[in-house]
Amino acid sequence: MTIGIHWNNQLSQGEITVTHDGLSRDDGLVTLVLICLFTDARADADDIIPDGSGDPRGWPGDTFSDAPWGSKLWLLDREKLTGSVRQRVEDYASLSMEPLLRAGYARSATVTAxxxxxxxxxxxxxxxxxxxxxxxxxxxxxxxATANAL
Structure with missing residues (x-):
């Protein structure tokens, strides 16, 4: 049995999939990329928390990891989609691939947003x-952020 996350571009969300008898062919890397991108990384002390709560979030599993997983994309939740925000999205997404490189799942990773x-x-x-x-x-x-502003 294989459990994975499949990204649905029309719904802009992940869907959990379960397959049996080896039918899944993504070998787990697609699921790992989605986890890296859309799991909240803990905010640093100098990061601005978008909802003003002061909650730095973060994934509890980081307690058992040598280095954090996830991305800081959540910090941009209330930002308008501008060129500078696009660059920050790309930077945060690229940094989120580091666990895959450290673990040896990939030799290199590039992200373009x-x-x-x-x-x-x-x-x-x-x-x-x-x-x-x-x-x-x-x-x-x-x-x-843009959709909620309408």
């Missing part, structure tokens, strides 16, 4: 596996 309209951001994640083959993952995410 592009704005698509006023309420959507697209990610292209390209991983180079240890055997030097490439895995490309395309993610389209609705930008909630």
């Amino acid at each position: 592009t704005v698509s309209g006023y309420d959507r951001i697209n990610f292209i994640v390209i991983l180079t596996r240890p055997d030097k083959s490439h895995l490309r993952i395309d993610i389209s995410k609705r930008w909630e």
